[in-house]
Amino acid sequence: MKSGRLLAALLAVATIALVLIGTVWPAPSAAAYAGATSMLDSSSTAEAAVGTLGDEIRAKAWEKAYSSLANKAQFTEPEFEHDLTGNYPSLLTYSTLGNFEVRPLHASASDADVQLTLHWATVVGSSPSTRTLHVIKSGDKWQVEWPIVKTPTLAPQVIPVNYLRWDVIYRGPGDDWGAQDVEAPHVRIVDMHPIERADGVVVLGELLNEDIVPAYVSVTATLLSKSQTPIATEGSFDRISHLLLPKQVTPFLIKFPNVSLSEVGSIRMTPLSGLIAASADPVIAIDNEQLHPAPGASLTGQLNNQGGQIVNVAHVLGTFYDKTGNVVWVADQYVNQALLPQTPVPFEIHIPEDLARSISSQRTVIATYSSAGSQ
Amino acid sequence: MRLRGLLLTCVAATAMTHPVLSQSTSMSMPTAVEAGKAFSISITGSGKATLYIIGLGQVLKRDVTLGQAAFFPAGSLYNAGHYLAVLAADSSAQSGEFDIIPLNKPAELSFLARPSRLPVGLHNGITGAVYVFDAYQNLITTPTAISFELTGPAGTAQKRAMETQDGSAWTSMDSTGQQGVDRFVARSGEVSSNRVVSQVPGDPCGLKMTARLSGQKLVLATDPVRDCNGNAVSDGTIVTFTESFNGGQSTVDVPLKHGVAEVQMDDHSGATISVASGIVLGNQIHWKD
Numbered sequence: 133m134k135s136g137r138l139l140a141a142l143l144a145v146a147t148i149a150l151v152l153i154g155t156v157w158p159a160p161s162a163a164a165y166a167g168a169t170s171m172l173d174s175s176s177t178a179e180a181a182v183g184t185l186g187d188e189i190r191a192k193a194w195e196k197a198y199s200s201l202a203n204k205a206q207f208t209e210p211e212f213e214h215d216l217t218g219n220y221p222s223l224l225t226y227s228t229l230g231n232f233e234v235r236p237l238h239a240s241a242s243d244a245d246v247q248l249t250l251h252w253a254t255v256v257g258s259s260p261s262t263r264t265l266h267v268i269k270s271g272d273k274w275q276v277e278w279p280i281v282k283t284p285t286l287a288p289q290v291i292p293v294n295y296l297r298w299d300v301i302y303r304g305p306g307d308d309w310g311a312q313d314v315e316a317p318h319v320r321i322v323d324m325h326p327i328e329r330a331d332g333v334v335v336l337g338e339l340l341n342e343d344i345v346p347a348y349v350s351v352t353a354t355l356l357s358k359s360q361t362p363i364a365t366e367g368s369f370d371r372i373s374h375l376l377l378p379k380q381v382t383p384f385l386i387k388f389p390n391v392s393l394s395e396v397g398s399i400r401m402t403p404l405s406g407l408i409a410a411s412a413d414p415v416i417a418i419d420n421e422q423l424h425p426a427p428g429a430s431l432t433g434q435l436n437n438q439g440g441q442i443v444n445v446a447h448v449l450g451t452f453y454d455k456t457g458n459v460v461w462v463a464d465q466y467v468n469q470a471l472l473p474q475t476p477v478p479f480e481i482h483i484p485e486d487l488a489r490s491i492s493s494q495r496t497v498i499a500t501y502s503s504a505g506s507q
Numbered sequence: 508m509r510l511r512g513l514l515l516t517c518v519a520a521t522a523m524t525h526p527v528l529s530q531s532t533s534m535s536m537p538t539a540v541e542a543g544k545a546f547s548i549s550i551t552g553s554g555k556a557t558l559y560i561i562g563l564g565q566v567l568k569r570d571v572t573l574g575q576a577a578f579f580p581a582g583s584l585y586n587a588g589h590y591l592a593v594l595a596a597d598s599s600a601q602s603g604e605f606d607i608i609p610l611n612k613p614a615e616l617s618f619l620a621r622p623s624r625l626p627v628g629l630h631n632g633i634t635g636a637v638y639v640f641d642a643y644q645n646l647i648t649t650p651t652a653i654s655f656e657l658t659g660p661a662g663t664a665q666k667r668a669m670e671t672q673d674g675s676a677w678t679s680m681d682s683t684g685q686q687g688v689d690r691f692v693a694r695s696g697e698v699s700s701n702r703v704v705s706q707v708p709g710d711p712c713g714l715k716m717t718a719r720l721s722g723q724k725l726v727l728a729t730d731p732v733r734d735c736n737g738n739a740v741s742d743g744t745i746v747t748f749t750e751s752f753n754g755g756q757s758t759v760d761v762p763l764k765h766g767v768a769e770v771q772m773d774d775h776s777g778a779t780i781s782v783a784s785g786i787v788l789g790n791q792i793h794w795k796d
Contacts, residue, residue, distance in 0.1 A: 294764075295743075295762060295764065296742050296743040296762060296764070298743070312619075312620060312621075312623040312702060312703075313623070314623060314624075315622045315623045315624040315625075322786055340785055340786060341785075342710070342785060343624075343707075344624075344707045344708065344741040344743070344744065345624075346743075377743060377744075377745045377760075377762060378741060378743055378744040378745060379710075379711075379744045379745050379746075379784045379785035379787075380745040380760065380785075381785065381786075412743050412762035412764075415759065415760065415761055415762070415770075416759075416760075417757065417758070417759040417770070417772070418757060418758045418759070419757045419772075419773065420755050420756075420757060420773075421755060421756040421757060421758065422754065422755050422756075423754075433756075433757075438759075438770075494756075495758070496758055497760070498760075
C-alpha cells in the first residue's frame with residue numbers, strides 16, 4: 133500500500149518535471165509547429181531560409197514572411213498572401229498548411245535553387261503545391277526570391293448568361309396517393325468491371341444520365357461470394373461526378389480494401405438517382421490535355437471557365453481506357469484555386485505507374501461548386 | 508381474433524348486469540348487407556336486452572326490446588367486412604355474424620400511371636393500374652368493367668377494355684413517336700380518372716457538326732439535334748466536342764441551346780475533332796487551315 137503511494141507520487145513528480153523541461157527547453161520541431169522558430173536554423177543556409185519561410189507560411193505570419201523576401205519590392209504583401217491562398221474563395225481559403233518539404237536542387241556560394249512543396253490540409257484531403265525558389269546570399273544570410281504568380285483580378289463587367297436552369301416541384305401532401313410524382317431521372321451503368329490492386333478490389337465503370345433532366349447520382353456496389361453471400365458493400369463517395377446533366381457520363385470508382393478478387397463470385401451494382409435543381413452554366417473547357425507516360429505518369433491540362441460565374445471548387449475526374457476502350461482506371465484531383473471566367477487554371481492527375489503503359493486514351497469530366505449557387 | 512375475443516369478454520361482462528335471455532330468444536339477420544344500406548335484425552322473445560354490432564372499423568350499441576326488430580337506417584354500417592352481432596342480457600348472450608359488402612357501383616378510381624416521363628417509341632413503356640372503390644371507399648372486389656384510353660400528342664388513341672380481378676385491373680401501352688403530352692384515362696361507368704404522361708425525345712440521331720475559323724479560334728457547331736423520330740432533342744442536353752492534336756486533347760461539354768450546341772476551341776491545324784452526346788457518336792472532322 134505504502135509502496136504504491138510512493139510510486140504514484142514519483143510518477144506525478146516526474147510528469148511535472150518533464151512538462152517543465154518541455155516548456156522551458158522545447159524540442160525544435162515542437163517550437164516550429166507552435167510557430168515560435170524554424171526547425172531549420174534561421175537563414176544561415178539556403179535551405180534554412182526556405183524552411184523559415186515555410187514555418188512562417190504555416191503560422192500565417194504573412195508580414196514576417198513577406199519582409200524576409202529578397203524581391204518584395206516587386207509585389208505587395210496582400211499579393212503575396214493571395215498568391216498562396218487565392219484572391220477568391222477556394223479550397224485553399226479554408227485550409228491550413230499541414231507540413232512542407234524542402235529539397236535543394238542546385239547551390240553555389242552566392243545563390244541556390246530550392247524546391248518547396250507545401251502540403252495544404254483541405255476539406256477534401258491534402259493538396260500539395262510545389263514552387264521552385266531562387267535563394268540568394270545577401271551578406272551573411274540567405275533570402276528567398278518568391279516566384280510570384282499574381283492572381284488575375286476580374287474587371288467589373290456584366291456577362292449575359294442565358295443557359296437553361298431546371299427546378300423541381302414535387303407532389304404535395306394533399307395529393308391523392310395515386311397521383312403521379314415527378315419521375316426520378318433514368319440513369320444507366322454503361323460500363324463496369326472489377327480489377328485487383330495491391331490494397332484490394334476496385335470496381336470501375338461509367339454511369340450515363342439518359343434522361344432529359346439533371347440527376348443527382350451515386351453508385352453502390354456489393355461484392356458477392358461464389359455462394360452469393362454478401363462480402364462487402366461500398367459506395368463511390370466522391371470518386372464520381374454527382375451531378376449529371378442530360379446525356380452526361382461520369383466515371384466512378386469504388387474501393388473494397390482487403391478483399392481479393394478470387395473471393396468474388398459476382399457484383400451487385402445499385403445506381404441511385406434523384407431529381408435536383410441545376411443549371412447548365414458554367415461550361416468548363418478542358419484544354420491541352422496531355423497524357424504523360426511513366427515514370428511520373430499523369431494527365432495534365434488546363435481548365436477554362438467559359439461562363440460568367442466564378443467556380444470556387446473544381447473536381448477533375450479522368451477516365452482512362454486501354455486500346456480496346458475498356459476503362460482501366462479512374463483518377464481525380466481537386467483544383468485548389470477558383471476558376472475565374474476565361475482564365476486558364478492548370479491541373480494534374482496522377483496515374484498509377486503499373487497501369488500507365490496500358491492507357492491509350494482518356495476522357496475528362498469536371499464537377500464544379502460555386503458559392504453563389506451550386507451547379 | 509384477439510380483438511373479437513376481448514370484445515366478447517367485455518360484452519359477456521356487461522351482460523352479467525342484464526336479465527337472463529330466455530330459451531325462446533333468437534336473432535335473425537341477413538347474411539350480407541350492401542355498405543350504407545338500411546337493414547334490420549329481428550329478435551324473438553320478451554324483455555329488454557342490448558344489441559352490439561362489432562366490425563373492424565365500427566361498433567354500434569342499441570337497447571332493444573325483445574320481440575321487435577332492431578332497425579338500422581341507411582348509412583349505419585358502411586365499412587365492408589365481417590361483423591359480429593351480440594345480444595346481451597344478464598349473464599347470457601347470443602351472437603350471430605353477417606357481412607357488409609361493397610356497393611356494386613363504382614364511385615372512385617385510384618389510377619396509377621407510370622412513368623410520368625418516358626422516351627418516345629417505347630413498346631409497352633406506359634403502364635396503368637386501377638383500383639375501383641364504392642362511395643364509402645370500399646374496394647369493389649366483384650368483376651367490374653374498366654376501359655383504358657391513352658391519347659398521344661398527335662391525337663391517336665390506344666384503347667383497352669377489361670374487367671377487374673379482386674378489385675384491380677392493369678394494362679400497358681406504347682409511347683408514340685411524337686414528343687408531347689399523352690392523356691391517359693381510366694373509366695368505369697360514369698367514373699373516370701385522368702393522368703398525363705410526358706413523352707420526351709430519345710437519343711440524338713445522326714449527330715453532325717461543322718467547323719469554321721473565326722479569328723484565332725475554331726467555331727464548332729452542331730446541326731439542330733434531333734432524335735430518330737425527328738423530335739428536337741431537349742435544350743440542356745450535353746454534347747461533347749473533343750479536339751485531338753499532336754498527342755494533346757481538348758474537351759468541352761456543351762449544353763444544347765435552341766437545339767444546337769456551339770463552342771469555340773483553339774485552332775490546331777491537323778487536329779481531329781469529334782462530337783458525341785451520351786453514348787451516341789457523331790461525325791469526325793480532320794481540320795486543316
